[in-house]
Amino acid sequence: MAVSRVKEPYFGFKGKWLTFWITLACATDMTLFGYDQGVFSGVVISKDYLDVHDLHGPEKTSVLSIITSIYTIGCFLGAVTAFYIGETIGRKKTVLVGTVIMSVGAILQTSSFSVPHMIVGRIVTGIGNGINTATAPVWQTETSKVENRGLLVMIEMGLNIFGFSLSNWVNYGMSFVGGSIEWRLPLALQIAFCIVLFLTVPWLPESPRWMFAHGREDEAIKILADLEDKPIDDPYIIAEREEIVFGIEYERQNAINWGDLLRGRTQSGTKTIRRLILGSGTQAMQQFGGINIMSYYLPTVLIESVKLDESMARLIAACASVAYLFASLVAAPLVERVGRRIMMMVSTAIQLVCFLLVTVLLHFAEQPDYLQKIEVSKASVVWFFIYYMGFGLGMLGIPWLYPTEINSLPMRTKGAAVATMTNWLTNFVVVEVTPIGIQKLGWKFYIIWTVTNALFLPIIWLFYPETANRTLEDLDAYYRDNPPLVLHKDLDSTSVKRPARFVEAQGRDIEEAAKHLEKRTSVVHDEGGLSS
Numbered sequence: 396m397a398v399s400r401v402k403e404p405y406f407g408f409k410g411k412w413l414t415f416w417i418t419l420a421c422a423t424d425m426t427l428f429g430y431d432q433g434v435f436s437g438v439v440i441s442k443d444y445l446d447v448h449d450l451h452g453p454e455k456t457s458v459l460s461i462i463t464s465i466y467t468i469g470c471f472l473g474a475v476t477a478f479y480i481g482e483t484i485g486r487k488k489t490v491l492v493g494t495v496i497m498s499v500g501a502i503l504q505t506s507s508f509s510v511p512h513m514i515v516g517r518i519v520t521g522i523g524n525g526i527n528t529a530t531a532p533v534w535q536t537e538t539s540k541v542e543n544r545g546l547l548v549m550i551e552m553g554l555n556i557f558g559f560s561l562s563n564w565v566n567y568g569m570s571f572v573g574g575s576i577e578w579r580l581p582l583a584l585q586i587a588f589c590i591v592l593f594l595t596v597p598w599l600p601e602s603p604r605w606m607f608a609h610g611r612e613d614e615a616i617k618i619l620a621d622l623e624d625k626p627i628d629d630p631y632i633i634a635e636r637e638e639i640v641f642g643i644e645y646e647r648q649n650a651i652n653w654g655d656l657l658r659g660r661t662q663s664g665t666k667t668i669r670r671l672i673l674g675s676g677t678q679a680m681q682q683f684g685g686i687n688i689m690s691y692y693l694p695t696v697l698i699e700s701v702k703l704d705e706s707m708a709r710l711i712a713a714c715a716s717v718a719y720l721f722a723s724l725v726a727a728p729l730v731e732r733v734g735r736r737i738m739m740m741v742s743t744a745i746q747l748v749c750f751l752l753v754t755v756l757l758h759f760a761e762q763p764d765y766l767q768k769i770e771v772s773k774a775s776v777v778w779f780f781i782y783y784m785g786f787g788l789g790m791l792g793i794p795w796l797y798p799t800e801i802n803s804l805p806m807r808t809k810g811a812a813v814a815t816m817t818n819w820l821t822n823f824v825v826v827e828v829t830p831i832g833i834q835k836l837g838w839k840f841y842i843i844w845t846v847t848n849a850l851f852l853p854i855i856w857l858f859y860p861e862t863a864n865r866t867l868e869d870l871d872a873y874y875r876d877n878p879p880l881v882l883h884k885d886l887d888s889t890s891v892k893r894p895a896r897f898v899e900a901q902g903r904d905i906e907e908a909a910k911h912l913e914k915r916t917s918v919v920h921d922e923g924g925l926s927s
Contacts, residue, residue, distance in 0.1 A: 405600060410624025413600065417538050418547050420595040424490065424531040425551040427497070427588035428524055429558030432690045434581050435463055436712065437566025440694055440705060441578040448510050456830050458510065464826035465514055469500075469521020471819035476522065477529035478812035485609075486534035486602045486808075490527055494592045497523030501585035520585070521819075528795075529815035533807055536799040537602035538622055541866045542731065545796055549727040552792030556723040558588075559690065560716035567709045604804055604867075607636075608643050630909040634901065638868045642804055645875070666874050667806060673859060674798030674810050675817040677739070680851045681794040682821035684746050685844035686786050688829050689715075689779065696779070699833050700757055701772045715780050722787030729788075734863040734891035735797060738789035739855050745785025747848035749778045750841055757838035794818070800862040803871050857881050860888040869897040 405413055438444050439459055445451050450459055473493065481489045500520025507513040532548055539547050562581065569577045603622070606615035616636055620627040623635075688696065693715065697708035730738060753775045760772035794814070802810030832840040860882055862870060873887070882888040887896075 405598060405621065409621045413622055413624075414539065414543075414547070416595065417535065417599055418551065420490075420592060420599060421531040421535040421547075422551045422554040423588055423591045423595070424494075424527045425555040426558035426561075427585060427592075428528055429555035429560075430562045430585060430588065431466075431520065431524055431558075432687070433559040433562035433716065434566065434585070435466070436690070436692060436694055437563070437570070437581060437709065438578045439463060439692075440698070440709075441570070443573065443575050444578045447508060447575070448513060450510075453834070456834060460827050460830040462510065462513055462517060464823050466517040466521040466524075467819045467823040467826055469518035470525035470528070471521075471816050471823065472518075473522040473525020473527075474529045474812050474815035474819060475525075477526045477815070478809055480526075481530055481533070481808035481812060482605075482805075485605055486530055486537070487596055487599065489530045490534065490592065490596050493523045493526030493530065494589050494596070495523070496520075496526065498586055498589045499523075501582065501589070504585075505579050505583040525815060525819060528818075529812040530808070532795045533799050533811045534602055536796070536867070537604045537807070538600070540623075541864065544800075545730040545735070545863060546727055548796040548799075549723075549730045549792040552795060553720065553723040553727055556716070556720045556787060556791065560713070560720045563709075563713040563716040567713045570706065570709055604639055604807075607639050608804060630905050634905045634907075638866070638901075639804070642868050642871045645871070647805070666877070667803070669880075670801050670803070670806070670874065671810050671813055674801050674814045676854070677794035677797045677859075678814045678818035679821050680739075680743070680854070681790050682818060682825055683844075683847045684743065684786065684790055684851065685750060685782075685825070685847070686790070687822055687825045688844070689783060692826075692829050692833075693779065695830065696833065697776070700837070701760075701775060702769075711776060711779075715783050718780050719783035719787050722784035723791050726788045726792060730792070730796075731863050732891070734861050735793050736855060736859055736861050736889065737891075739793050739859070740789075740852060742785050742789030742791075743848050743851050743855065745788070746782055746790070747845060747852070749782035749785060750845040750848060752778045753782075754838060754841040754845055757841065761838050797859075797862060800865075800867065800870060801860075803874075804867070807867075861891060863891050864893040865897065866901075869893070872897065872900070 405416070408416060439462075448462075449455075450462075473496070477489060477493075480492070484492075497520055500516055500518075500523055503516030503519055504513060505516075507516055532551070535548055535551065536544055565581045565584065569581055600618045600621065601614075603615040603618040606612075606618065616627050616632065619635060620629070620632050623629075623632060625632050693712040694705070694708040697703045697711055698705060701708075703711070726738065756771045756775040756778070760768045760775070762768060798811045798814035799807060829840075832843075858881065860873070860878065865873070878888060879885055887894045
């Protein structure tokens with residue numbers, strides 16, 4: 396029995412079990428991403444790391460920030476790479492390429508003995524991570540059912556925070572060890588996640604939508620049927636195949652070159668640009684919402700702004716990451732019920748309140764004649780915790796989910812790559828300026844993030860259509876109808892429920908497929924009777 400399963404495609408897994416294994420692979424990739432984001436926050440305050448790389452003293456702050464932030468430039472380059480290779484070689488092979496590059500980068504970082512060595516390791520790791528983070532959400536989205544697509548991507552982002560939390564606890568535990576192993580072992584643990592990816596990705600199915608788009612229809616419809624655990628001639632599978640193929644043909648017939656697209660010369664080009672901007676905008680809002688002040692530098696923030704000692708700063712950062720993980724897991728089952736728009740707005744509103752209160756509290760803490768400045772500085776710690784929880788409720792996962800939903804099939808990989816490029820460019824800006832901003836501006840640094848979060852609320856409300864409970868093909872049909880730019884009064888754009896016209900259209904497609912199948916079966920029976 397076991398031998399026969401080994402010989403079957405995907406070891407005989409179908410339906411929910413096959414989706415589970417794809418989710419496990421994509422979640423491992425996102426867990427590694429989270430681990431990578433958190434691990435360096437402990438490295439940059441390790442005495443041995445600072446000694447080995449000669450990074451002590453305020454005059455080395457800019458070098459420290461460059462080493463930390465250069466990783467995001469590598470991620471940007473990886474997203475650019477995914478833009479060019481992702482649609483050519485497919486989702487699976489792109490993830491494997493990224494994982495190989497990340498493995499090399501992890502080895503380079505772990506073995507570093509100089510600033511240039513570490514910078515190269517950070518860039519190489521970033522390139523691999525950029526490739527994977529631009530591709531894994533697309534692969535997950537294109538192999539998931541409409542009713543659990545958002546849930547699965549949000550679970551992955553919850554596991555992203557599990558990786559982030561794990562890195563904080565590893566850093567805290569290793570701080571009691573000291574020496575070179577204190578920072579080298581946490582960096583080396585990245586390879587463990589890469590091994591899991593090497594063991595799972597190769598035997599899992601490619602995206603059926605990518606295969607349809609590249610003329611591999613027989614393989615694509617078999618994968619589609621296996622993912623649904625239905626026979627290939629089931630009316631639902633036939634209707635889904637027709638819907639996907641129609642969307643591909645429509646996009647091909649209306650395809651335009653990048654020059655015309657960027658100039659907005661055609662109506663189709665304008666709609667495509669709108670969809671690219673919406674997807675990329677979620678990533679820009681995520682970063683300028685201030686998350687990577689916390690992800691990369693929370694121990695530094697607690698030491699410099701709140702005046703805590705190093706051990707307490709590490710412990711609080713680790714505890715805060717648990718609150719962050721809890722919020723991200725709570726968000727997963729809500730994303731289809733509440734919808735993308737509301738969750739992004741609630742998340743952004745919480746971030747706004749937290750930064751406003753942190754700004755006020757640290758303002759009083761930095762006044763030399765204020766008698767309770769120690770108490771108010773410690774009170775700000777509560778709002779760093781709540782910020783993490785607010786971010787985890789919406790702005791953590793939706794910016795990775797939304798670009799894969801809003802873009803059309805031919806633009807999905809490119810749209811996700813452009814969104815990921817935006818993420819890493821804006822990420823670089825935040826990570827680069829944070830140490831200098833904390834040092835030079837003090838409490839005034841946090842005003843910036845209060846203002847940015849206040850600006851994002853009306854942008855989400857006015858311009859972002861709901862994507863929950865829509866198939867990917869529903870969203871293509873929605874844009875073919877030239878929706879208004881400002882959406883808050885358009886019920887089809889803002890309703891969490893699937894619009895009735897899409898439900899009715901799918902029902903007609905399945906009914907027609909069933910009639911066609913019945914007619915074909917009848918013909919086969921008649922021919923069989925005549926021949927006998």
